[in-house]
Amino acid sequence: MRFSKHLFILFIFLYCSTLLAQSKEISIVGILVEEASMQPIPYATIALFKNDSKDIIGGTTSNDIGEFELVTSSTNFFIEISFMGFKTKTITEFKIQNSKINLGRIKLSEDNEILDEVVVQAEVSKTVFKLDKRVFNIGKDISSTGASALEVLNNVPSVTVNIEGEISLRGSAGVQILINGKPSVLADESSNALGTITADMIESIEVITNPSAKYEASGTAGILNIILKKEEKKGWNGSISLNTGIPDNHSIGISLNRRTEKFNLFTQIGAGYRSLPRESSAINTNLVDDEVIYSDGLAYRDETFYNITLGTDYHINDLNVLTLSGNFAYEIEDQPSETNFRFFDANDVLQSSWLRRETTEATNPKYQYEFNYKKQFANNDEHALILSALGRFFGKDQSSQFENITESGSDVDSDQQTDTNFKQADYTFKVDYTNPLSDTYTIEVGAQYVINDVGNDYEVRDFDGATYVVNQDLTNNFEYNQKVLGVYFTGAYELEKLGIKAGLRLENTDLSTLLTNTNDSNAQNFTNYFPSVHTSYKLSDNMSLQLGFSRRIFRPRLWDLNPFFNIRNNFNIRIGNPDLQPEFTDSYELTSIYKIGKTSFSSSLYYKKTSDVIERVATFEDNITTTIPQNIGTNGSIGFETNGKYSPSKWLTLTGDFNYNYFDRNGVFETQSFDFSGRQWSTRLGSKIGLPADIDLELTGRYQSGYETIQGEVSGFAFLDLGIRKKIFKGKAVINLGVRDVFESRISETNVYQPTFETYSFDQRGRFVTLGLSYGFGKGEAMTYSGGRRR
Template identity: 30%
Template sequence: MAFPLTALAQTSEVSGRLLDSKTQEPVGFAQVALFASEEDSSPIIFSDTNESGEFTLSIASGKYLLKAFFIGYKDLVIDDIQVNGSMDLGDLSFESESQNLDEVVIETSKLPVRSTLEGLIITPENNLANAGGTLLDILRNTPSVSVSEDGGVSLRGSSNTNILINGRNSSLTQNLDQLPASIVEEIKIINNPNARYDAEAEGGVIDIVLKKGIELGTHGGLEATYGTRNRTNLGGRINHRNLKFNFYAGYNYRNWKQVGERQSTRTILEDNEKLEQNTFSTDSDIGNNLNFGGDYYFGNNTLSYEGVFQANETLNINTLFAEQNRNGEDFQYVRRNNEGESDDGFDNALIFEHNFKTKGHLFRATASNSYRNQFKTQNIEIFNNTLEPLAENLTGRQRAFTDEVRNITVFQADYIQPLEKGKFEAGLKSNIREFDNDFLYQRFDETSQSFVEDPSVSNRFLYQDQVHAGYAIFSGSKSKLEYGLGLRGEFTKVDTYLYNTEEENQQQYFNLFPSLQGLYNINAIHGIKLTYSRRIDRPRAWRLNPFPNITDSLNVRRGNPNLIPEMINSFELGHLANFEKVSLTTNLFYRRINNQIDFITIVEDGISYSQPDNLNFAQLAGVEFIGTAEIADWYSLNGGLTFTRIKVDASNISEEFTNDGFTWNAKLNQDFKLPWDINFQIAANYESPEIQAQGKSLSVYYVDTSIQKSFLKNKGSVTLAVRDVFDTRRYAGNSITNTFIQDYYSKLETRIVLLSARYNF
């Protein structure tokens, strides 16, 4: 559909078809416009090509200039088109951009996973398994990525990743299960990021790109999901764009319910003391997500605003049943925790970009702030000497209030200068964070019949840090070789303050982080890549807070204010193969982590204490295979297979905490295109046991299936999904030392059925 910007009389039709210059496939949804002259920045009329690459523009007789443009292609310009009546321009060749170190090397657009020099690009909408789900559901089906029972994300065996939203640091990444899959445009997995990115995190970078709309005209979509246990997910989005403005907004409502159980057994060897615990939980989570923004295009400049707002309410009831045998005596108790949490967050970003006359020559400046306020209440009932939590058996009450405020402010400026055979990049960035955690813990006093604060547990902990950075990258090409050399410098200032004890801890340090990226194109099909980066993993705020978490009085978790940062050297050597309908990537990787941070558990007087500590080092070495293939018109698949050898050396704490082992994981997604516009998908995941400093986690495996029926020329669809078909997804593991053995088993309700409907316009 065309949108004339001026009144037209005695119009003629100018038509044509855009074809990819290499594949000769139609290029759909590209923008085509007619201008009065090359100097004119505003078109007279414009339109989108349809799915077959065809376009039609109605305009008065005269001489015009035609432009076609689309992401990933060079602008097509045709001068001096003389319109004296309807004319067909025929097939027009649309040339794709030449690839460089930042662009996709291997891409199969119909598949949800694409390989790049730096890692992977995930397109959630191309994977049926994500329908009605959250960001964590996307990551569960992503090669190289593992998701733990509490929502922690690991990349190639590392749980420390730098998670960004739209390329920026955000407090909203604190709980990824509150980001619905429907608002995510794509996810970039960057295993070995160059100097442009923060040096933070051992595992690399996960960049979540939210939908904002880039096509001319008005577009949008509606989604609805309903599932077992009355799970509900509703969402809508809309955007309007012309040559001057782009406005977009999206809203999502999510009501999710969950039940689960957890079992643990601990045996103290010397005393033959045994503790058995069983916890049953019910969860209800109501979430509201709103993302919105706009772009203003003027001259060679773009001014953009991006906003995200979250408001979530969570209700949890956890009932713990415990049986302890100590010194030949049995003791039983029940602890019931009724917990409510309100979680509000707001992201704001203002971005200015200036494009110079030379293509690729630009300056970009960004200012952003991310705010999150989490308020949690806990009402705890204790029933001693019984396994029946009845009112007449109540022996104690406790309650707790947690008020945590997180603020992240970022200022950043980037400059890119194209060179004859490469480009130069440089930038500055300041990342300023403040986490204020105020925890009030009270016990019920029978004498006064009121709740009294327990100062040995209550605490307020303030964490502040500033990271000021500068970087420079030079990238170039010579014959078949493309390369990039980067250097980043970061000055870090950390200040923690514990109000209860007036204890303050300050650190200041400066580090240099080099990066290297190289790609040798053997021919049009095969390429060899090499990447290196030096990285840092700073202790996070909750790991530094020394005050204990005593939700379970016999299993206490606390922080360690004496932690120092991990320093990581990461190497990767890979082979890329891009055939007509098949792409294969093989990566060899190695990481050495000095001062590795891991949780160490000790048992004293029948109580288990867990806290993070710096180990000597850890080493990870492995090989990764990632493949995408269109085997036939009706069958395609993608997946990954990763083998890793892990060694953990904690001999600085105790010789018994040194461990090493082998782990592997596999993911396979298969897509079947059936008659009558029906798609059927199977997603299978397996993660082998993985060693830790004091034990190992056991294997995790599950299968998801989805079937989708499309209609209205693929504008609408209905999807039926069954998650964890065989109800096998559970988490288990053990800790083994010279003094105790501890096992755990955790199972949530993971076999669920979801029915989703979607319509795009």
């Protein structure tokens, strides 16, 4: 009996121990890495399955550095790890020690067959019309490649990104880049910030060549708006870049981007030195006295530069995002130059020759900061309110010494000094509200206020043999203040194939300039209306049409208005005109996009009518040519443009564009008629060739025809750019070799023909060779970084 009792107690003890053992949880941990590069694999799936029934027990995903932890109370299971593009790994053997399974570092190998299937079967990137813009939707044929945003842009029709990261639209630079419809430090083309955005983060790219009333009326080459996906857990992205070149072009750049559920943190740090040589020459011919002055010289702009960018996107919740960012840059300039002059009389006899030597030093601090708040509404992703504020500052403290050295003939020694204290502050405040009232109706309303505040204190001193005396005729202190207030409203009606959008923008410009040393002031206040109408029609899956009209304005810039004398060459002077008025352009455009086999085209017919055209007019006195901008008449331009992209195979992509326009000028200035007509055309042909060993070769040839001006002509030129890129370490590192203007044929020549004088000017930059190495870490491949300074 006693034995039976002890046996029963022992049985109960063992049973309870077994239950306790079964209910004790087991922790499973490990780190996932790529077998080839040993880089971490974030967001892979780790799942537990029952050994007998194959039913799933539980699962998790790896974090942004490849680590994972999974807890289970089961002991009869196997582990399966999967991630797109990699072979699935099954683990059936493991040890449990102290209620923990430590799998250590788990290597996943790439599955090339699966990757190929994804590219073939997945959604293909394509372009569609959306009334006032074209939208390039990013398919998995691009998003799964790990490319940077710059490489994605290079796949967009009408957009070209060269080997150094310079972006152009329809062959024109000066493109405004937006991120999710707003300005951003990430969109700064001159830094590597765009390189930290990878292809799988991008939803689509909007191409806007004829902006609607929603956008400010001042003209640009166009707008590219990068729409990011709402996925937030993207982990670390970054790159380190080293660059060198001839002429001197050396830099280092570090870019980092960290995306979490709540934050997107980004930074970019860069430093470098580069030299920009410029060769120039000029001939001033006095047809009255038959005297000629020749000048030729070489000038350098040597720069040491530093910059740092910091910013964050804070996702308050799924519907509210706050962005704060800032950038600071500092440049140290040295501008040595030498110009040789020769003066010949009417008998072609040399009367004198001299050398003008310049030594210029300058420091340029600059910074910008931005605040953006975006609120989306739950009823529709497109229903949004955006508030933004952007501030910029640029300063220049410059001093120059000019020395004239007589080499033969008459004494022309005339030493001079200049000092420049320049400060510019710009502020932009915006509010934009978009509301899709239904599937077919959408309204947009908003306002923008821009403040430009500039001061340029410029002093010239002449050497009188003993001291330097201020030259009051050339010295000025110029103050420029411009405020532009704009409000707009647009309404859109859009069906599956047909859509129309109309809008009106009202802008008030308050501009004032003041020459403090002479108390000459100029105040302008004007209000203008800028209507826009766009319509699109989808003929088929392979062809769509878009028709648009907009009115634009070009406001004179600071240096167009400032009566500032550049005395580097005393016989060829450019100054500004404080009385200059803005020019207005009515732009009409019919555009089509269509596909023929593997080729995609975009073609446009356009007409532009511009009033109060700003032209640079040359005058001649005492053998000195003075060029000043003036408002002269109207210009009507009709043209045709087409561009295409053809990819006959994976290793070859051909791109090209052609632009032809005929213009008719009408105007009178100081009783002289400037009525004439002319034509101008340009073309670009590019090829990207995939060579063995993961090498890409890029060749881009351009030709710009000559054209007539109101007083003469500008000659044409052709040039070739070359780029070679080699990927190493599975694309984690990239070596770039770029050669701009391979044959040194990019030459600017301008002739002015007038009854009493003729002038000729020549300008050339020369060949530039750059070599860069970039290493990328985190998701995606290495990001190309040109090492360029902030322009």
